[in-house]
Amino acid sequence: MASDQIQTAESVAIERFVTPTEEQIRLVGGDNGAIVIRSDVAYGRAGTALQTVRQKRKALAAYFKEQPNGDPGPGQGLCYFARRAWESAQSLFNRFDLQFKQWDEAIDGGMKKYRQEVEEKARIEAEAKAAEERNRLEAEAAKQRAEAEKERKRLEAEAEAQRKIAEAERKKRLAAEMAAAKSHAAEAAAKRRAEEERQRIEHEALCKRMEADAEARRQREEADAKEREAANVVAVVEREVPQAAGVSVRKVWKAEVLDIGKLVKAIADGKAPLILVEANESQCNKLAAAFGGQNPPAGLRFYQDEQTSARKVK
Secondary structure, three states: OOHHHHHHHHHHHHHHHOOOHHHOOOOEEOHHHOEEOOOHHHHHHHHHHHHHHHHHHHHHHHHHOOOOOOOOOOOOOHHHHHHHHHHHHHHHHHHHHHHHHHHHHHHHHHHHHHHHHHHHHHHHHHHHHHHHHHHHHHHHHHHHHHHHHHHHHHHHHHHHHHHHHHHHHHHHHHHHHHHHOOOHHHHHHHHHHHHHHHHHHHHHHHHHHHHHHHHHHHHHHHHHHHHHHHHOOOOOOOOOOOOEOOEOOOOOOOOOOOOHHHHHHHHHOOOOOHHHOOOOHHHHHHHHHHHOOOOOOOOOOOOOOOOOOOOOOO
16 A cells, blocks of 8 residues: 555544544543543443444444455455455566576575585595595505514514524533533533523524514504504595685584474483573463363463443443
């Protein structure tokens, strides 16, 4: 509706429905516009005033509001014609807006699909690189472990060979000393020196075996470390987001209610904030009527509200 039509409707409403001051039933006013009734006479006048107010309010509604049947015609109020005009404009808007919405969804959907394809390709490449790195580290670890075992065996074999050579030389020297010994004391001294030499040779061989074991253990630990490093290799997705002038993409977190019962329980247990739920007052009022105001659930209070009915007196 045009502004001049609205102004005309306003002047008509004032002329027809607003009760002039001299026609109002005079009552004693209280604070904040409240009506204070101090006698039965005043109460009767208030009832008459209430009837007048409600009758004129009903006439006002008939002037402005649509009739219940919704049929066109002179019996309809201004809101009917305003609604028809709004519906026509809204229908035209919806027709064009639907076309733009379809274009928007089609273009945006295509761009999202392409971004997903780019991300999937980058993820596959990252997984392949990670698998390749894991395989390389595991192969290096296995090779180092094999080389460590090989070196340990070599060192042990070398130590054993040196021990055998030293033992043979010791026995040879002992035999020579025993042949050259001219007394029992000299023979005992030669045997003592031979035993000391044998113990030294065995000690040196033991030390070399321990060194070989230590070196092999060190290399095995390095191999284990490489295997752990291989196990910790993860795919790092490096992608370049496609760019379009004037278009930016951002990801936002949203929530979806999967089970309202579990959500309410989480709120009751203090694991979720109370602001996630809102009381349905309409359903609460129906519950109060159904229970007859008795035994309200925890957190609710049932009470009665007075509603005054005024009808025209013949």
